[in-house]
Amino acid sequence: MNTSIEQIASTAKLLGKKLGVVSTVSVGGAPESAFVYFIIDDALNVYFATRAGSRKYKNLMQNPRAAFVIASEHPPQTIQIEGDATVVTDANEQQTLLPDLIKMLSEGGYVRPMNHMMDSELVFMKISPTWARFGDFEVVREEGAFREVSV
Numbered sequence: 001m002n003t004s005i006e007q008i009a010s011t012a013k014l015l016g017k018k019l020g021v022v023s024t025v026s027v028g029g030a031p032e033s034a035f036v037y038f039i040i041d042d043a044l045n046v047y048f049a050t051r052a053g054s055r056k057y058k059n060l061m062q063n064p065r066a067a068f069v070i071a072s073e074h075p076p077q078t079i080q081i082e083g084d085a086t087v088v089t090d091a092n093e094q095q096t097l098l099p100d101l102i103k104m105l106s107e108g109g110y111v112r113p114m115n116h117m118m119d120s121e122l123v124f125m126k127i128s129p130t131w132a133r134f135g136d137f138e139v140v141r142e143e144g145a146f147r148e149v150s151v
Contacts, residue, residue, distance in 0.1 A: 024059035
């Protein structure tokens with residue numbers, strides 16, 4: 001079965017997850033991962049907010065390559081994305097997607113980890129996919145549990 005970018009993006013939205021894991025590489029070459037609140041669009045672009053003083057931001061400014069993972073336990077599914085991260089500066093992207101990110105960061109009655117880092121400016125990031133894979137482990141399929149897509 002051919003899985004499309006749109007099918008993976010739709011699945012990501014259906015999972016209803018707001019938290020994902022972004023992985024970066026430090027200046028010294030060490031892997032570093034962090035949970036982030038995110039929004040995903042129909043082209044599998046991942047948007048998240050961070051602080052300019054965070055390790056992930058500093059890492060991405062040195063090396064824009066990033067990996068992003070969303071997982072669900074029930075049903076057991078994963079979405080893995082690799083791509084290049086950039087700071088969102090386009091006004092149209094900001095107006096369309098970033099109000100939802102800001103809302104996500106302020107709802108729920110508790111303080112998000114990023115809000116503890118008040119020593120630096122808020123930055124909105126975008127990971128544009130270069131590779132993506134959907135894993136569905138709910139049932140055994142002839143074609144296997146993993147389906148990669150061309151991006």
